[in-house]
Amino acid sequence: MRRPIKKVLVANRGEIALRVIRACREMDLQTVAVYSDADRAALHVLHADEAYRLGPAPASESYLRGDLILEIAHGVGADAIHPGYGFLSENADFAEACVSAGVVFIGPPASAMRVLGSKTRARQAADAADMPRVPGSVTGLASIDEALRVASGIGYPVMLKAAAGGGGKGMRAVLSPGDLASAYAAAGSEAERSFGSGELYLEKLIERPRHIEIQLMADEHGGCLYLGERECSVQRRHQKVIEEAPSAVVSESLRRRMGEAAVRLALSAGYVNAGTVEFLVDAEENFYFLEMNTRLQVEHPVTELVTGLDLVHMQLKIAMGEPLELKQDDIRLRGHALECRIYAEDPENQFFPSPGLITRLVQPSGPGIREDCAVYEGWTVPLDYDPMLSKLVAFAETREMAIDRMLRALDEYTISGIKTNIALFLRILMDPDFRAARIDTGYLERLLDNGVAAAEGSTVPEDVVAVAAALLASSVREDIPAAGAALESKWAATGRQEGLRS
Amino acid sequence: MRRPIKKVLVANRGEIALRVIRACREMDLQTVAVYSDADRAALHVLHADEAYRLGPAPASESYLRGDLILEIAHGVGADAIHPGYGFLSENADFAEACVSAGVVFIGPPASAMRVLGSKTRARQAADAADMPRVPGSVTGLASIDEALRVASGIGYPVMLKAAAGGGGKGMRAVLSPGDLASAYAAAGSEAERSFGSGELYLEKLIERPRHIEIQLMADEHGGCLYLGERECSVQRRHQKVIEEAPSAVVSESLRRRMGEAAVRLALSAGYVNAGTVEFLVDAEENFYFLEMNTRLQVEHPVTELVTGLDLVHMQLKIAMGEPLELKQDDIRLRGHALECRIYAEDPENQFFPSPGLITRLVQPSGPGIREDCAVYEGWTVPLDYDPMLSKLVAFAETREMAIDRMLRALDEYTISGIKTNIALFLRILMDPDFRAARIDTGYLERLLDNGVAAAEGSTVPEDVVAVAAALLASSVREDIPAAGAALESKWAATGRQEGLRS
């Protein structure tokens, strides 16, 4: 059944909010932005048709206030809400509340989120859909004793994980029975702190696994496509840093097997809209179900570039009740795409976050470069949210050329005023192991053990550096005004200078 | 035979120079920029490894000084020269000079340029390659009498064209014998002024033709591919304004017939590297050879987006003597791409050029948007060269979505300080005829007869405009410094303010 959508409220911030707003504009849908006090000057507000304040900066008082957001949606007559990623995107109760409020939640039904959102229930579903998974406990562990029992059953090393978890929180690798008790306690309390539930489960630790995920898109009419895979093995503290599509190690047949398994799982749970099934893949091309993300992923652009599709357009059409226009055979991968997540952090200083004012922003562009970004010169990166500044994506015919193109783009990129991890990407993209696709989820940590600074020495003569520094220092710009400041600062001055009557 | 290329001199300026430099960096080739006095602060200089001054601003004293450029290439040990488009790109003598100086000219051999560069000789070659062409005189017209004779032979209306011409200069439509004499004189002198040769030829005038061109890529080993077509019918004064790929009216079979004809012509002339064969296509799908451009075209990006290839990378590999890696069957078109040529001109005032300082530049980005651009905030657009500021390109699954995506991007685009034709694009992209692909080479002139201003009225309340104007006026920014000025202006000030010793 078709349902008309005319106005979409975007319940998110940053680049994903802007990306969704752009997709809506392209489909001639009205857009409603919401913002916290830290985001009045954010680009997702500037590009929306309507904008409403949620509350103070902390997410708990703004972007996580589902009640407020629904109230606004209702008040302004928005017929749909796009949750983006993070925040409320995987909150089944919110999805349910939307439906009962008569607002379309652009994502899966709450029922499917509940099944696939909980890791333990998802593992049961995976077994039912006979999808291979890492041996381990299906249900949450009742006690340390059960943990010890299960662990000895499957054999060490094992991995403890939070049932409600994600992003590596509440995770511990355990190499021998002696370490299990302390790890169990630590992971449990960390999980409790992070997710409000200390429930843990346990599985066999796969050695040097790759993290490879399958993008799914399902409609309400039983149609479900897999849009190829993404290789996300370059991670730090279980956070993805670089993603690519396709994976250098996934053959056509492995892709089909993983894709079909993912589709089986989604259909078994009555899944609808965009979703991602994450797998661990070992050196022998065995793949193991890890978890399912019931939302649009940060890294969706690499899939868009190799498939030629727009995933947000597809999400919106599916939410309108339309059937998928494509068949699985229509999905063809072409070329190679690479994404670098540019973070406000300092790789040379324990990756400390680096919020603050961006005083100079020079962005790359040209052939094969896409940037999804919501910062600008004069924007103050708030300390309240995720440190991602931008997603820089490079496309080319081959993986090697995509890497070299990304290097070219990173060379053009300058962000001043705050620290970023741009130099880290140069290091990774020039690393022979990465270029040879010899990567696994432990790759980056091993690389970082050898220090961050890029290998190659400078070709810039000392005297040139000295003259450049002297010229820049002695002709230094007055600091550019921060957003907001701009208005006030200029205010009085202008009043005086122009003698406008007060 | 393979020849190594390590260092490329880019004998051009503006976006195409930057685009070529980027391609070289991506292939790990050293880059040498050349610049006129008007371009010291240009981005193609900022992104090159080496940069050398040519001379004063006028092209005749800088970018057209082939002798100087070769001297520089020789002096710095550049093994190849990329001419871009315009300037020396179609100058056979320069191509020849490069070869004899032992420098690779990245383009076709002089011999092929000579055959295909002269319209009359190209028409003979076209006949030899039995490619359909517009009926008319093959050789130049000796006199008005011959012109009258040929015209009555093929029947009116006819079109007079300059043999050495291009860009519409020295062109006249003649509806009846009575008008021929005056048109012949006018076109002849205009051709004389523009190209140094008054030679004219004459052909039948095709009613409401489309301008559709085939992109070719040929290697030194007899390999030649056609990379689909581009629809370039939206023109003003015979200058392309919007280009797209593929054409909405070209069927798979028409594409093959046009492509194979173009390949025949290229091979018959021993053509190598990138080239474009332009055709007129009438309502009955008849196509007529128009001319061949023996260089990379401004609008090549739309072809790159639908084929997934990088034409400049291909040019460089071909110049190194490598054979084409692809077969014709490997070329698959996917999706639709649209290019808007953003010019510094004032559509509301007879399209007067609008050089000057760019005081504010807000560029679009995000999904499906590529921009090839070489201007920045603080750059002063010189009056000495072509007014093109940027090539904004949108890609999407369908033509309709590519149009709507381009509209979204144009809405995000702001260039202040100078006039641009951005508003004109909004007008065109919202025009029902354009959206229905009911276009021909006369389309835009007809649209312009109804005025430029976009149809749709504003939805912005008067009072909001008033408050916005008042706030901006009373908190107006001090003008940003022009490039160059930046250094000097700050200079004294800083000296004082910081008390650095003098």
Next chain:
Amino acid sequence: MTVWLEIDGKKRRVELPPSLTGNAMECVVDGRALSVNAEMLQPGVLSLIVEGRQYRCILDKEGVLIDGRRFAFEVNDPRSLQGRRGAGAGTAGPRSVKAPMPGRVVRVLVAAGEDVVEQQGIVVIEAMKMQNELKSPKTGKVVRVSVAPGDTVGAGEVLAVVE
């Protein structure tokens, strides 16, 4: 602070609060109160929220671009903002033909003393590889031609005067 404006030829009077605290502002436009929420992202780039509707406002050479549409305005205060000329200027008396942009004179089509009609070509100048014919603003007599072919001229420079 009060600002007098002329927008698309219409006179407006806008009273802004004397100082800005936060983003919320009470303004008065031609006597009507209007509550707005204003945020200046960059100098010249303003986000204005009025009754929930968000407007992207960018200061431009000729005025302000709001959601992509240009509104020409002029501050009616001699001491404020230069160069915000709207249209206007009568047709009586001598009118000069000015260069709309910097360029080079290619051809002069009339001579002093010659009678011309409105829109008749006076001078052809070239810039950015394009030639442009500058036309007479009125019907009358050419009283002066101040340039010759080959001259380079600046924007706004008087090329000829028609009376």
Next chain:
Amino acid sequence: MTVWLEIDGKKRRVELPPSLTGNAMECVVDGRALSVNAEMLQPGVLSLIVEGRQYRCILDKEGVLIDGRRFAFEVNDPRSLQGRRGAGAGTAGPRSVKAPMPGRVVRVLVAAGEDVVEQQGIVVIEAMKMQNELKSPKTGKVVRVSVAPGDTVGAGEVLAVVE
């Protein structure tokens, strides 16, 4: 004009011409003459051509980025440029543990009077959803802890002192 700099810890003396005419400049670096061609595209964005080689130089918080590589520098003039701190500072005497960025204190791992070793965790602060353990700069005794869990701290704020 003469500028004293410290670049990557090395002292340099650069003499620049008193005024700039065009782009060509004769400079003297530590007594050595150097001809450069300089163009400031935007404040903080400099194109430098030396013997044909072109360098893209961008002023950054910690120094200058040249062709993508960062060189930290400091102008040795009290009256000039604030906030160009390089590294340095000795290990003798009391050393303070400062917040490297604005954030919220999550945990305090030591108490005043406690003995600590270099790199031992002192305080955990959180910003941008990431927790960071701040470590002791030296081995010694904690003389002061000036924050408690829940406190929000600014960049550079002293959290504890180790002697």
